[in-house]
Amino acid sequence: MAEALSDDDKSDSIDSVVPADKEEATDDDSGEGDIINSAKKIRASDLSYEKVNVFSDGKCAEEEAVNYNNFKWTCCKINDTEQGTKKYYKCNFKRGSNCPAKIYLLFHANNFEVTLFQAIIQHDHITESEQIGIRIELKNVIVKLFQNGYTTPKAILSELDKLKIIQPKASQIASFLATLRKKLYGPAQISLNYIKNWCIGKSIVPTDPDECFVANYYIKDDDDDPLFRLFVTTRNLIKNCLNSNHICADATYKLIWQGYPVLIVGTTDKQCAFHPFGIALCINEKTSDFEFMFKSVQLTVEKLYNISYCPIILVADASGAITNGFINIKKMKAELRRDIEFMQLIKNETIFDAAIKLFQQKWKAKECPLINNFIDYFINEWYMSNKGWFEGFAIGYPSSNNALEATNGTIKSLYTFRERLPVGEFLSVLENDIIHQLSRERNTDDPITSQNVKAFANVPSINLSLWTSTNHWIKEEREKLLYNQQNVKWCDFDIMKNEQLSFWECEFLNESENWTKSTCSCPACLKYYICKHIIGSAARYKLCSIPLEAKNIPLGQKRKRGRVAKAKKALIVQ
Template identity: 25%
Template sequence: MSRRTWHECLSSTSENDIVSFIKENNVSTYRTEHFQVGKTITYRCTEYRKHPLCRFQLKSRESNNKFTLFRSESHDHSQRNDITRLKSPVRDIVRQMSDKGMTQTQIRKTVSYSRLKTRKNIISIDDLQKWCNQYLNCPSSDKLHDIFVPYYEAIDVDHIFICITARQLLSMCKYSSILAIDCTYKITWNELPLLVFGTSDFNRHFHPLGLCLISTDEAADTFKTLFRVLKSCVPLIIQQPYDITHVMADGAPGITSAMCELPNARRLMCWAHVIRKCREHRKLVLHKEKWLAIEKDIYNLQLVFNDHLFDKAARLMIMKWTADKDLDTFRKYFEDQWLLSLPFWYEGSANLIPSTNNDIESFNRKIKQMYTLRNKLSLSSFLQTAERMLYDWSLASISTPFAIQIEFNDDLAARAYKWLQKLDRIKVLRLGAASYVVPSSEPKMDTLLWVQYYHSISWNSYDEFIDWLNSARLLDFSRLTPPLFCSCKYGLKEYSCIHSLGLLMMSGHRKIPQQLGIRRGKGRPKKVKLALTKD
């Protein structure tokens, strides 16, 4: 998501003026922040849950008894979010039944009897196997949205693996070799976890590929089976080879052990889980000031943009922590867990790939919110719900196609042009056929020295490395279309930044936005200035 643009809309010395303006705009408090210069309160639309496209926000700043109000975006209530309550016609029918004297128990029995007629009751392993056999054959190419079961194992409740997908969903694999995996729980009465797998496009949107009903998410055999199913099934759908190069997941040891099935793939670790686990171990550091310094070091290390730099920076950071005996316990934990066992959580471990699993975890939340309604379902009810889920996902993949390139928005273009005007073009260095180095906004060294350190990798301390890292940005234009690689924070995480777009403008590959400017007024300019002027 791009950064917000704020415009000043009101300034006053009276807090009542700010309060009245806020009430008129139908907003509620979103975030309160305290700074040395004063307090900042951010407000958002009170109906943001009902209308997901509404990004309207207000921001109030208090400083020296002066109040300034800024606004961003505008109210957009064109699309209403899906609700989980019963539809109006159904509620009316239930209300009429209640008015005619039917009790709550009678209504429930009526619903249960209707479900027995419309749903297949699955109470045994044989029933489950019969259901899987009905969907075992892959549909023809003209039935893109029909679900099928490419593989299943149903021996007992402790040995279940049922993979369910659709042709349209698996067709997304032709655009991406990334596989994201996550499990969600409390789905069925049988306490069977639900494994959801998918991939992400260049707009960082998650595209589900299918789901698996499994008996356990701790055994490596579960994930080995998933990898084997995808390697055998996907090439038949997309009519081309399919090689998984990256697997994004949390710290589940079963996934780590199963990576032997994908010898050429890199097992990525979700950055959000890493920093969350580190914060859970902050009690190993007694002093708060030292913990804040450690957290800052970890955040800086996560922004390293290639493997060689990460290895060097990690050694320098551990060397820095070793000098303080109070950090020994946390240092050993961090080194064992996040440098030896699961080291690929930094941005450079996989460029132009999301560094977190947040998108699939948010997707799992929608499954419970929109489909299971946060209830544990019987197996027959869940399988019917799974059919509806996969059908909806398959249709949505057509209306929201896989993004194989990105488009720069107008706000970013304006900021890139502003950055280009301030750029000293003499300091822009060309490293190769498509690689450039540009100075950052707060450089600690010039770009020529930056390049020398980049090739020699000869920093003496971790702080010296961080100063080097923040002094310039490395860009790679080897891709013909955006996204383009940039080593700045926004380039690594959002795949678009002012540096890449600004250099495209400088080289003539991107049109420079035309400034509106001010037209010349009527009459001729004054030939003689006023004799007395006041500054």
Template identity: 80%
Template sequence: MAEALSDHDETDSIDSVVPSYREEAMGDDGDIINSAKKMRASGLSYEKVKVFSDGKCAEEEAVKYNNFKWTCCKINDTEQGTKKYYKCSFKRGSNCPAKIYLLFHASNFEVTLFQAIIRHDHTRECKQTGIPIEVKNVIIELFQNGYTTPKAILSELDKLKIIQPKASQISNFLVTLRKKLYGPAQISLNCIKNWCIEKSIIPNDPDECFVANYYIKDDDANPLFRLFVTTKNLMKNCLNSNHVCADATYKLIWQGYPVLMVSTTDKQCAFHPFGMALCINEQTDDFEFIFKSLQITVEKLYNINYCPIILVADTSGAITNGFINVFNVIEKRIMCWFHVTKNIDTRLNAIKDKKMKTELRQDIEFMQLIKNETIFDAAIKLFQKKWKSKKCPLINNFIDYFINEWYMSNKGWFEGFAIGYPSSNNALEATNGKIKSLYTFRERLPVGEFLSVLEKDIIHQLSRERNVDDIVTSQNAKSFANTPSINLSLWTSTYHWIKEEREVIIMKNNDGKKMHFIESSSFQDNYEDFNKEFMKKLLYNQQNVNWCDFDIMKGEQLSFWECEFLNESENWIKSTCSCPACLKYYICKHIIGLAARYKLCSIPLEAKNIPLGQKRKRGRGAKAKKALIVQ
């Protein structure tokens, strides 16, 4: 007990308070200086030079005093008045000690100029801070090539064997660079309005972007803006086509706003945009705005009432309603086949039987290739009858969905719905992907930055690619094609088809037109003789919709192709055929083959070069086996 008390007393005798830390300063001679005493810097001596009666005149004189360049570096408020200090800025990076200051007297309006009693020294260089100019130029070049993050830039600098600055320095420099190239990241409705007013003048340059139409509602509760940008060269394509492709794309703007695009396609399936619109939503009013902008701009540029009759889009009702509200009529509303298959495949995933799922998909693909609406209506009924007879709940649910969604509501997805027009928006979707990969580098940009990219890069480049009048771009420019083109591959397949000597029967169809009925490659799998009697039977079934089974109808329709051939030297390429190739690409080997048989065209020699053997496949080839072993 006594020992315990003794230990307790010793503990209390020790100081339990931890002393605070005091930093010790070192003098020039290495001795420790008391940190409580602050070292005062040696001040400069100044002499009075001149007195001014006006502060403005004094500041104008100060920045060019004694023919040197002076920059304001500090402002101090004292009892005498405000002192405004200037340093000598002979050149960037110099560390000249010369200084002056202006004293704005507190007691009166006079301003006195004082000069430090020290000579100029322009030989002294200050220590390099920040990123060197040479490295900045490399970073700018990398940024323009798509390296937009500090990590990616550091990796490229390492490959180039360039001394790397800090990642934080690169990050700060990129912020400054983006602001310089694209303007501020945040933007107000007033800034957008001023930008639209500035860009609304139609330029003389056909590839220069301008704002064709805009609408801004500056309301705190419900702010709204819409703007449509284009070029004179892009608007020219409105005169060549009577169908419009429209769609909205996302993931371009950080705020989540959609970008709307309107375009058309030519007979070579090439994409030709009219312009792009930036809106807050993608509702009926937004699409009505973009279609109205098209109509107004065409009338302003060419004094023509633009009124297309066919619309190609997905199932969006907003696009359809906006089109009708502007143009008052819509003859054909084509549903994009890609969006149809995308929705159908999602529903088909509920069916676990792979064989049934594959057969269902093949039947739908066959119906997409049907050549007219009468046969399509009959095929839908037989298709429903065939699959309802399976008495499978999952299949019944899918058939009910398919009939309601893709027959009763949205019917225009088969090729025969509008012959001579595209059945999908694939060209527009591909362009949206190109914009994201080449111009925004798959980054979501703020509105202000995106407007700059839209003006200087996207719209300008889309227009330049289609400028056939410019000598610089005319060689590779995408001109609007009114007739399909024939490449070497198509010439070759035509030559092989001619050599097969398939049967071609000339007779009138159900409408009384003289037609060429061509034996298909699948005919011999189901039938024996391709003759007039056989064709009369098929045409009778087709005219009277005399089918009781879906598979029988499918076999008959795929056994022949119906070609309306124009036996004219100049117009034969405008002939039509019911084969899938012609329905999708407006030209096929059957049309070219008939033209060659009628001596309206000749097969080029390059197409007749038949390669020997099989093309070597990818990967490592098999080694030669031992002798006397067949390989």
């Protein structure tokens, strides 16, 4: 610190009674922490100052000023005068204080000395200034509203009006929400280094089965082509890999403000319920990104369970396909749709190939340009490029990603409230809300969620309606036919369609524990893995018994389908 003047020097320069020096005031005296270079103002304040010290170095003078007399001083303005530059400080012993004490440093224009002046006024640390901003009680109310999904100033103002609470300015709420988001979720704008440090901090596999961790990540810090990929999961979620040998994958958007896709991978059980393995966050939705996600699943399973996970079926949409609508011809549209729905239910690939050729011949014969364009698109996209959309392509596995798409909708509605979040905020929501809750919902050992746990179902469920229809089917009389499918050749699509829909082929396993793994070519079994034909066959072989509730029908007749008709008036035969 520069030396102050000696006592002898002080006696020459600092009188026992210092003449008052008028402060050249500005309009921003009350501003806290604002440094403003302003010209001289006409008016002057009534504060008088006395000279207290002289320094030979400006840096040391500023160090002394901020802690003068063991008080905390904050620079509030700077003025340029004829004598030199004046730098004013105000006492700021705590936030919201209204202490009138002030000091200023005069940087002389004609030399390098700096003089410290102090206002002739006592400190006042008792009087509180009027509170600026939102009251603490109101802030607590806004925090609760934010946690309940009211995340915009307009929505919060509407709720405050319902609660009969005096509303602050919308700009104040917006500023408070920005601070609250940063406090809860971290900064909105983050760098690749931030993501890397976040991944490193979350890479340790925790003992808690529902705690999120980063199973794998890849970061390329390149100015021309920056890239990052990360995959998060929990012990409880990755355990679902042991129950299935098929995986479902999809990318969803509108979760992140920057437009990055969120990749979800998982499987479905025998009740068509989706069970996620984890979630990946990438910059793009390319083949390499999905390859990273699948490889991350394999590495995590091998690391935790020391087994090699090699799924055999992948269920995914036709990404990048042209989504043409059906042709706008009313009479043909319904028939064309029914033909495609029939082909979706075909039970094996041989029949499917034959059906595609007959389907093309049938609709090409219409000689309609619109139909021809659609048929060409359909053959190229849904036969040549993406062939696995019919049920018989992989018996016993789902043919659509409906369960995964439903999970995407749940994430958007419950966890992000359909708002696109910055990457930093999304990482916090992903760790603390999405992954944690998805894992807890499937934790059978958690006593809190055990009543509504989504356990992995290895066998399809049979409800009362299915038991009832099975009971009806057993009692029906039908003809027994011997059908030979060998060397069958069809020449017309409609004939083939009627023939295939006239009977169902059931391959029944006559085993007491595995009869639910039997297959049938009917639409119900292809989509839900169980049908009345399999259950009826098991009942005939005494492998299961139909519950009494399904047989609770009036004597002498079967219960009819549909809503029961109400009783008519007297004397009317019903």
